[in-house]
Amino acid sequence: MIPVNTPLLDGNEKKYLIECIETGWISSEGPFVKRFEEQFAQTVQRRHGVACANGSGALDIAVAAVGIGAGDEVIMPTFTIISPAASVVRAGGTPVLVDSDPVTWNMDVAQIEAKITPKTKAILVVHIYGLPVDMDPILDVANRHGLTVIEDAAEMHGQSYRGRPCGSFGVVSIFSFYPNKHVTCGEGGMVVCDDDQLAERCRGLRNLCFQRERRFVHEELGWNYRMTNMQAAVGLAQLENLPKHVLRKREIGKRYQDQLRDLSSVQLPLSQTDYAENIYWVFGLVCNEDSAIDRSTVTSRLGEKKIGTRPFFWPMHLQPVFQNMGLFEGESYPVAERLGKQGFYVPSGLGLSDHDIRCVSTELKNIIADR
Numbered sequence: 181m182i183p184v185n186t187p188l189l190d191g192n193e194k195k196y197l198i199e200c201i202e203t204g205w206i207s208s209e210g211p212f213v214k215r216f217e218e219q220f221a222q223t224v225q226r227r228h229g230v231a232c233a234n235g236s237g238a239l240d241i242a243v244a245a246v247g248i249g250a251g252d253e254v255i256m257p258t259f260t261i262i263s264p265a266a267s268v269v270r271a272g273g274t275p276v277l278v279d280s281d282p283v284t285w286n287m288d289v290a291q292i293e294a295k296i297t298p299k300t301k302a303i304l305v306v307h308i309y310g311l312p313v314d315m316d317p318i319l320d321v322a323n324r325h326g327l328t329v330i331e332d333a334a335e336m337h338g339q340s341y342r343g344r345p346c347g348s349f350g351v352v353s354i355f356s357f358y359p360n361k362h363v364t365c366g367e368g369g370m371v372v373c374d375d376d377q378l379a380e381r382c383r384g385l386r387n388l389c390f391q392r393e394r395r396f397v398h399e400e401l402g403w404n405y406r407m408t409n410m411q412a413a414v415g416l417a418q419l420e421n422l423p424k425h426v427l428r429k430r431e432i433g434k435r436y437q438d439q440l441r442d443l444s445s446v447q448l449p450l451s452q453t454d455y456a457e458n459i460y461w462v463f464g465l466v467c468n469e470d471s472a473i474d475r476s477t478v479t480s481r482l483g484e485k486k487i488g489t490r491p492f493f494w495p496m497h498l499q500p501v502f503q504n505m506g507l508f509e510g511e512s513y514p515v516a517e518r519l520g521k522q523g524f525y526v527p528s529g530l531g532l533s534d535h536d537i538r539c540v541s542t543e544l545k546n547i548i549a550d551r
């Protein structure tokens with residue numbers, strides 16, 4: 181059995197967790213939370229880190245903190261996890277979608293400007309699967325039109341764009357620490373930013389908008405999205421190993437690239453662009469539409485061999501929940517649709533062995549050569 185993700189917890193995780201238990205500090209008031217926030221923020225060159233219960237919660241906070249509300253339009257990729265669009269819709273805003281680049285799988289930055297209207301308030305950038313979005317054109321459009329950039333860097337710990345860390349580009353940026361990310365807390369997230377007031381706002385939104393002076397009197401609604409000291413203990417230990425984790429992820433990616441290079445009926449991830457080298461958050465493959473092999477055949481055959489896979493994200497404009505709200509009616513984004521239908525990823529976690537990579541590659545080659 182080779183699961184689609186196996187985490188790697190071989191640093192100080194156990195030691196720090198024992199410290200939580202022995203000192204009795206298990207809630208969000210414990211000392212690891214602040215340490216994790218400070219060290220994480222420093223890693224991505226931001227002034228502030230606000231640790232949260234998960235990445236989706238971090239997005240809720242980020243979207244609310246920059247003031248997205250009723251009537252506001254937010255431009256984002258259709259090919260992404262539901263969280264960013266869900267945060268915008270819950271805030272009363274409207275996601276406005278762009279298609280993907282067929283090679284990088286990230287949002288096609290050339291499509292953004294045509295989507296700007298007087299209601300556009302922000303661009304929500306989501307870096308997908310290990311390669312950053314091409315940020316320079318986005319920062320340029322945002323500047324020219326006075327738009328806020330929100331950055332979802334949930335898959336980008338340790339990645340950089342033209343030498344600058346991902347997570348340092350948004351007015352507010354977020355990370356997730358789910359077990360398949362390069363830094364995990366089991367569950368967890370972080371909002372990062374530079375502005376002192378914005379950081380204060382995020383801290384308030386994370387903690388039910390309690391007020392300092394009149395604790396149980398609320399001017400605004402927030403959430404309980406606090407991170408526990410135990411999550412932060414694991415996160416801090418993971419962060420200490422981030423450079424090692426990124427090296428290993430790139431090694432996993434290179435091994436798959438070498439072993440799968442000759443498969444003609446699938447598209448492999450781009451290994452680099454002129455602005456970044458892939459960190460392979462996951463190793464994705466997209467079946468060519470004109471070949472005899474399709475995703476469901478490949479993934480079910482891999483499943484028979486006890487090899488885990490996951491389909492790619494399902495585009496936002498095809499989500500029943502949004503269609504039922506009357507969103508995205510009649511819109512089509514052909515690249516994202518192809519990725520959503522034909523894309524899947526193979527086991528790519530940090531706990532994967534070289535032997536596992538060889539097994540997965542061999543099975544893939546057998547299945548695809550069978551056709």
Ligand SMILES: *Cc1c(COP(=O)(O)O)cnc(C)c1O
Pocket residue numbers: 234235236237260261263264306307332334335356357358367368369
């Ligand atoms: C994982 C992920 C999230 C959500 O994070 P959770 O911690 O699972 O809530 C958000 N955006 C992207 C791009 C992700 O990959």
